[in-house]
Amino acid sequence: AQTVTQSQPEMSVQEAETVTLSCTYDTSESDYYLFWYKQPPSRQMILVIRQEAYKQQNATENRFSVNFQKAAKSFSLKISDSQLGDAAMYFCAYRSSTIQGAQKLVFGQGTRLTINP
Amino acid sequence: DGGITQSPKYLFRKEGQNVTLSCEQNLNHDAMYWYRQDPGQGLRLIYYSQIVNDFQKGDIAEGYSVSREKKESFPLTVTSAQKNPTAFYLCASSISRSPDTQYFGPGTRLTVL
Numbered sequence: 569a570q571t572v573t574q575s576q577p578e579m580s581v582q583e584a585e586t587v588t589l590s591c592t593y594d595t596s597e598s599d600y601y602l603f604w605y606k607q608p609p610s611r612q613m614i615l616v617i618r619q620e621a622y623k624q625q626n627a628t629e630n631r632f633s634v635n636f637q638k639a640a641k642s643f644s645l646k647i648s649d650s651q652l653g654d655a656a657m658y659f660c661a662y663r664s665s666t667i668q669g670a671q672k673l674v675f676g677q678g679t680r681l682t683i684n685p
Numbered sequence: 686d687g688g689i690t691q692s693p694k695y696l697f698r699k700e701g702q703n704v705t706l707s708c709e710q711n712l713n714h715d716a717m718y719w720y721r722q723d724p725g726q727g728l729r730l731i732y733y734s735q736i737v738n739d740f741q742k743g744d745i746a747e748g749y750s751v752s753r754e755k756k757e758s759f760p761l762t763v764t765s766a767q768k769n770p771t772a773f774y775l776c777a778s779s780i781s782r783s784p785d786t787q788y789f790g791p792g793t794r795l796t797v798l
Binding site: 603610611612615618659661672673675678 | 718720773
């Protein structure tokens with residue numbers, strides 16, 4: 569079974585600075601999808617960024633980018649120019665590409681990000 | 686607006702009662718999911734449905750039941766058999782059963798009194 573580990577329960581960063589959130593995963597599959605979701609105080613899960621394992625290029629979405637290291641099974645999220653609205657819980661998630669395995673997201677424990685003004 | 690709605694936002698249940706959480710989507714998505722979130726933890730899959738009139742158990746299905754009579758709706762019933770139902774429940778949907786991105790509703794907070 570796949571597992572996702574986020575080793576940083578809490579992180580903090582000064583506004584306008586850059587912060588990197590770590591995520592590692594364990595899988596025997598070669599093709600899969602990785603996601604970062606944001607959960608603000610409203611508790612709605614919001615997709616931040618998505619990475620397909622077969623793509624070597626790291627995904628980027630405006631101020632958000634990932635460092636995907638397939639061999640190391642590492643998938644970190646970098647937030648540049650941090651803003652107060654970025655404060656939230658961030659969850660890393662794995663999804664299999666097989667039909668049987670594609671039915672669920674496997675989540676990490678989450679990292680609580682605080683932005684200091 | 687297209688999206689996923691869940692109701693109610695807060696729900697209180699007495700021990701021994703069944704309660705039903707609503708999830709509706711107008712995104713024309715085929716697949717729908719129910720997750721449970723406990724404090725300080727990630728989400729765990731309860732049930733999922735790929736098409737109408739079909740659904741499958743997830744990792745923690747015991748004490749829960751679902752139905753999928755319409756494409757837009759995927760209600761979750763928390764039965765009295767669920768020993769520890771107090772949690773935050775999130776519904777999600779995706780275009781198809783292929784590994785597409787799942788989009789989430791705003792959630793329902795269930796508290797057992």
